[in-house]
Every structure is written in C-alpha cells, then in structure tokens.
Amino acid sequence: MVTNAPAAARPQAAARSEAQVRARVADLEALLGDPTDPANPAGYPALLRADDDAVRFAHGEELLDDFGMHTEYVPARLGGRLDSIETLVRVMRPVFRRDVGLGMGYGAMSFMAASDVWNEGGEDQQRWLAARLLRGARAAIAQHETAHSNDYVRSRVTARETPSGGLVLSGRKPMINNLDRAEALVLFCRTDPAPGSRSHSALLLDPAELPAGRATLLDRHMALGLRGNVWGGIAFDDCPVPASALLGPVGSGVATALRSFQISRTVISSMVLAAVDTSLRTAVRFDHEHRSGGWTSGASDSQRTTAAITGAFVNLLLYDCLATVATRAIHLLPEQTSVYSSAVKYLLPRILTETMYDLSIVLGGGFYARTGTLGIFQKHVRDVPVVSLGHAGTVACQATVIPQLPRLAARSWFREEEAPAALFRPGQALPEFDAGRLSLACGRDGLSATLPAAAADIPGRGPVERALAQLAGLLVDEFRDLRDRVLALELRDRTTPVGAACFPLMDRYALLLAASAVLGVWRHNQGGPDPFLADPAWAAAALHRIARRLGATVPDLPRECETRVRHEVQLRFSDQRGYDLYNTPVPG
Template structure:
C-alpha cells in the first residue's frame, strides 16, 4: 500500500472526479442561476410539478449513460460511482434523484438477464428515455408472487393483459419492464419478465392510472398503467421463461444498495441545514457521526458487489436497513432541535420540511426495514456457518482500488456463509490494533468483537420459523449493527495509509462511527467526540471519502 495520494489509480480518481464534475455542473443550490436552484425546487414541490428542467439538465450532462453497463456500451463500471452521482443529485432534490434514477430500476433486470433485452434496453436508456419497473399491482401489497398481469404468446408476439400500480415513470416513461404471469399455477416459476417499449405497441391498448397525491417526492411520476391486449415483439422477454422472480430478487440486491444514495443525499441536505441554523452542538455531532457511519456502510456495500457478489443478498439487506435508518435519525433529531422553524414556509424550515418528507419514502423503496430484517433472519443459519476467519484482501475496500466491471452474474439468491465482514471482524480488529489507531477506537472495536461472539452463539442456536418471533427481529437488528461496525473498521484499515481530510484527523470518523454503533447495541463504552464533529459539520464537509464535491463548495 502506497503512503501517498498521488498513486491513486485513474479509474477511481475518475469516479470521484465525475461526481465533482456533476456537482460543479449543477451549481450552488443557493444560486438562482444554477441548474437546480433551491427556490425552483421548493416551488415545484409546492405545486406537485414534475421537475422537468432538472431532469433535462441531467440528461444533457450525460447521466443516463452512467446507468448502462460498459458491457452494453455505457459508462457504468463501479457501483459506487453511480451511487455517488445519484447522491450528488439527491443532495439537492430527492424528487429529481428518484424521478431520474427510477430508470436504473426499470433497466436493472435487463442487465441481470444479459440477453438481447439488454441490448435494446441500452439503446433506450442511452437515448435519455425514462424506463419503469412494473412489479406491483393494486391490492397485492409487496407480494410479487401474487401478480395477476398475464403474458401469453400471440402469434409471433407476447400479449399482456393487466395493470401495474403504483410505479415510477409509468406515464412519462418510454418503456416498462413488466413482471407477468406466464403460467396458470402457483409458485415463482409461473412469472416472467417482459420489456414493453411503448414505441413498438398499439397505444390504444395502453391506458394510465393518474398520479395520487404523495406526502414526499410530490412531483415524481408515481402512477399506473393498464395493458389491454398489448402485444410486444416475441423477443422482448427479459431472461428465460419462469425466471421473473429470480431476476427481480437479484436485481433488488443492486437497487437496495443504491437506495443509500438517496438517503445520503437527504442527510447532506439535513446536516447543511442544521449547521446553518446553529442548533445544539450535540445534535449536529450525532448527525455528523451517523452520516459518517452511513457513508462507510454504503461504500462497503457497493464495493462488496464487486468483490463478494455471492453475499449481496445479505449485504444489500444490511445496507437497506442501516443507511435510511441512520439518516432518518438525523432528521428526527434535527426536527426536534429546529422546533417551530420546521413549520415555516420560508427560511431554513422550508427546505427542511421538504427533505424530511422526501427522506421517509426511501425506507419504503425496494422493501422496508421489516422486509429486509426478514432477509437477515432467513440468513442467520448461513451466518452461523461462517464465524472467525482471516480478513483476507482488506485492500478490496481501498478508495484507490479498481473495483472491476459491473457484472451481475455472480449474484445468488442466498449466501453460503453469511457475510465476509462478520466472519473476519476479529481479524480486522487485530489489524486495526497495530499501535497507530486511536486508543478509544481500538477499545470500542475490541468490545464489538466481544458482543459479536455472544451474538454468534445466539445466531447458531436460532431455529427457522415460518413467522419469526420478535426476538429474532431484535437479533437481526443487532447483527446488522455489528455489520456496520465491521464495515467501518474495514474501510478505515484499508485507507488509513493514504487517506486525508479533516474526518481522518485523529481517526475522528472511525471513533464517531463506532461510538454510534455501540449506541445502537446499547454498549456503555466510548464517547462521541462531539466538539470535533460539530466543528467538522460547521466547516461544511461531512465525508470520509476523497474529495467528490466541486472545489470551493464544502457541501451540497
């Protein structure tokens, strides 16, 4: 490992550099002449209007190309680069990030299938056209296996009958990846995916369900569509017949990880508002610590997609539980601290009220916390098989490491031995404790190992249950918190020799992150370095990452 920043490889420098380019391109939200000015954002939100100008600006910059993997002619390589770009947008307006980023969800199944559908999808997305992911139906909740939209052979094509609601981009999108029933029998193998390109079908067979009023992301196109004998070409199936649920579940492993971008962007907005409002220093310190922990978890999750794809079923659930919850905590505490100001429609309260509404939506996307904790519960027997092993190539979490190509072929529906970060936590702490780390960070890390060993015994003793009891959800939450601590330690150990910035001085961010982990686990050890964190937040740059914002702008 080199000790100088100058040796960072060009591929990863470009990832942060591209985020900084996008940040500079969009401009300062306080500047009325910028491409996403705050005043316009608030006006669009008040009017529940789709942010068409901002979406067009992102298209002009070339963001859609970053949604398409290199293998299909696009610019998507490192998942974390995409996460950072989406965070840059979300730090200004979650409605825009969702409205534009929903195309990632609509297209992701084609990238997973990696067949002819991916080639056609790449042309659509690369042209800047919006795509929708048609999974849910009215009155069926999150039970995708209960989908009733039907797809049947019709001459040389595929005929669809049914509906999808509520879904993003249903009305404004050019294409929809539809989960449809291809066999009249129970079970996941009765469902397949079909790509509906509206330019290829009779528009008279399509009708739309109007947008419903939303509490958050008010201007987004969350609507519905009905198919009445809609016939698409016969080669528009995505994946093999009967693979619909399997492809969707693998796709969710990527989209759940990318949801961290939306939460981080909301957190960026919230912390900037708190710092400007000069609320109690303790509130700012806790918020800064939670954001640093969330950032470490998001980076680790994105990197694990490349280095341990077979574990992403579990990793993505960890990320989806942790990051939205951490940011929701920042906003909840901030709302109390701001008091009556959050009710005002001018000043900081206007922006705060919007981000507080918008951020709540993220926890629902791609499975809420209960759904994802249930994933962790189902994985407990696999986690029990893999306790204590060497950390191996911890440099995989280095900022200067080329993550490799975007490739979904290694994803699996379940893991074999849980999480490599959990398995290697004791070894990670040994590497941390080499005489260089802050003593308090080491003390907390060693306590975390002790907690994990106790939890591992309970994990091993856990029996499968058709309906998991409350105690298993509590255990899953604790395991998830230990994962957060392990992720923070891994990122720190991999980067401390060459990382720089205020968050790294005195191992500040690691001390802060681990203190928040112990708080989640109710361990009475360590103290939050509140004064240092408050100073960091007021300085305007809460990030442990290499510089990814435009120079001269400390925050979003």
C-alpha cells in the same frame, strides 16, 4: 478496465480513473451551481416551487440532459459511461444532495429498470434499451403491488402463453414511476398460477407498441414525498405481446428480481445519503447564522445543538461506511451482496430518517419552513422515507437475511476469511462487475470477519485508540452472543428459522455489519489521502453509537473524540466539502 494493464501501470491508471471521476462530479456540481443562491434557476427556491406545484423540476432535468446523465446508466461496452456501480453512486449523489425527487424521477428509476436488462437480457434487448437511454429516453419498472403491501410475487398482472408462442397480458399495475414518458417498460407478471419461485416472469416492453384499447394508462397517484414524480398505472385487457419480450426464460422473474434488488437496494440507499448530507449542512448553516456566540457558546442549548450536529455527522459516516462497502462488494464480493444490500437498505429508514429528525432540534420552528434555504430540509424529511418503502423495504430485507442466519452462524461467522482491504477504500479501482457471480444466498460473510480481525489489531497508543479497542472488543462479544442465539433458534425444515426472535437478531446483525464496515474503513485508510478517515476519533464515536443501539452499557468517550468530530464538521462546512466518506467540494 485496468485489470489487464501491466502491473507497473495499474496505480497510474487507477489514479487517472479516480481523477476523472472527481472531475465529473465537480463538473456536475458546477453545472447545478450554488443551491442557496436565490438567482440560481437550479437552486432551492426553484425546485421547491416545482415541489409545491407537484410537477417535475424541469430546469434541473435540462441541466442533467446537458451533462449527459442518461449515459451514466448504460454500460461502457454498450456506449455509455457506466464502468462501476460506485462511480454511478458518486456521480448521482450531487443530484440527490439537491433533490431526492429529481434523482429518483430523472434517472434512478431508469437504472433500476435497466439493471434487469443488463443482467438478464439478451444481446438484442440490451442494445435496444441502450440505444434509447443514450438518446435521453426514460425507462420504467413495474413491480409495486399496492393491493398486497408491495409483495411483488403477488402480481395482479398475469401472462398466458398463446398457441402462436406469444403472450397475452391481463390485470393492472397501479403505481409506476415515470410511466407517462417511458419508452421502455420492465414488467413483472405472473406466468404460473401455482405459488413458488417459478411463478413469475419479467418482460421488456415498448409502451408505444402496445395495441390501442388493450393497454390503458390509469390516473396519476400523489404521495406526500417525491411530489414531483409522476406515478401512473397501466391496465391490460387481453393485451398481446411477443415472446421476444421475455427477459430470460419463463418463470425466471423471481430470481431476476432478487438479483436486481442486490444492486438497486445498495445504489438507491447509497445515493439518498446525500440528502442527509444537505440536511446536516442546512442545520449547521442555520446554527452559524442564528446562535448567539456561535459554536463556542457554553449554554446548555448550545451543548444540545452541538451534540445533535456532531451526532448526525457520526451517523452519516457510520451509514456511509456500510453503504460504500456494500456498493464496492457488488464488484469485489458479488456472491455475498444479498446480505449486505439488505442490511444497508434495512438501516436506511432508521439511521437516516432519525438523523434528520434529530437535526430538527437545531432548526426549532425553522423545521416547518417550506421556502428559502430551510425549505429543502423539510422536503428531504418528506422524500427520504418514501424511498425506503416498497418491494425493497424493511420487511423484504428481513425476509432476505433471516433465512440465511443459521447457515451464516454455523459455517461463516468467526470462520470466514477477512474481506479484502480494497472493500474499504472508497474510490480505489474496482474489477469489472460480473452479474453471473450474484448469488441469492452463498452462506459466506467476509465483512463480519473484519470485526474480530480489526479488534485484535488496534494499537491502543492513546485514550481514543484504547476506547476504540474497548468498543471493538465489546462488539466482538456481542457478535459471539448473536451467533450462539442464532444457532439456538428453532428451525423449520432444518433450514428456516421460525418465531419472533428472528427479527431482533437480524437487527443486531445489521448493526454489527455496520460496525465491521466502520472498523474496516478506519483500519484500511491509515496513511490514505484523507487524514480524517485515519483518525480513530470518528470510528470510536460510531462504534459507541452502535453499542448503545445494541443496548450495551458503555463508558463515555474521551473528550478528544467529540472535539475532533466537531472540528471536522466546522472545517468541512467552512471549506464547502461534503460530509460523506468522499469529502468532495460542494457548492453553497
């Protein structure tokens, strides 16, 4: 990392690092090619055929092998390319932009399993897994508990200690992605029948070394989305495994999972945004090809279509602000990421899924197409919701944040120091990740401190900036009201809030965190490389949507906001650039 370089050399080193990341992303985009080209074997027609057949997209995986994508999941200290979580997200977004199933099946699941080992495993375990991943092997993670609504702390796999010091496994895990080809398996199991935080443990296993007859693969399960992913299961019948398989001490599994979720929730949520980028581009392309008069038409249908497209772009930027901030917080504010990771995963199904359905207004009957360039839209609509399910779904995110609300309201909100500017600057060099700094709940929130600080610092030189300042001030008032309501909650054991009122309060908090991220990105990118991020128009449009989601009565935005955002949508489509914060070239 550049943190040990002389001060004068750090900007140059950071610039080189950013250039290298952009070059890697560009190389991958070029390798995958134009997805709309019917002759491209990695294009939409080929991947849609694989989806219809419910098989893995083999050619896409071969190209990712050629690129060396499997090395992106291994830390640089162990011989891989993983130097920051943000870099991993940026390199994986081109894959998710093309096919969520390819992204999840090829590598995201391997990274989810591996992150437990990088964070909690011993040196021998880390080197063992790194060697396998570096030669292209896959890893799988067994956490899902379909019989208990994916509550991973109700594991049906139990492990009991033997007199010789080993473990014996019994029970089954019915839903494990990639198990059929995994050369490493991270398994969560119950090691203590008593309930509590010390009831579970995590194991790192080699499936090939499990004794025959004691571990049996179960039949494949199919899902509506991610049809090309292979979900298998495993049943254990008094299956012996060595004590050396333990990741951390016995009983540390719940803490391991909760720390791991802070990374996996953020990474997956940030990666899957790329699918919405493609959905927006698909809708814009369809509109350009089919609307008489193009974007200059004044008909009411044209106005509704334009509103849907520009609104989708604002939603995408709004969500990406929170996703990017949460990703960078893993390095910059790791103690605070339990809240941010949960907020970004909590908003995933609402903002991104609703955005894609809103874009169906543009497609009309084309929404149902399963072939051609429109087929990818329908596939993303089916795939994205599946990513938001499971142990890291909406309820799990609520369960993470709600218990922290009283402490945050009493000790942090309107008291905490504002988050550093680096948190809001996509692509800026990051310090090395320190897993030891991850905290299950630290009672601090520097991101929300950006909201009142930025609201007090908006110049208000023109109508758009004045609208932004007004909206920011309104949201600061909403934040104060949220604090008062949280402090008034009934508490159990003087710490944990009870009652149905907790859930809408958590919802409001997640939206206010998104507003803080929007303001932070706008404020700290003045004079940056992307003039659009420095423009108040998109930020005002984003805050306007958040305020309306919160139920606030807000005036219409100045016409300049819609005009500027619409122009950016057209410009990026014409220039073949992505719709996310990184604004990088994309093929097709």
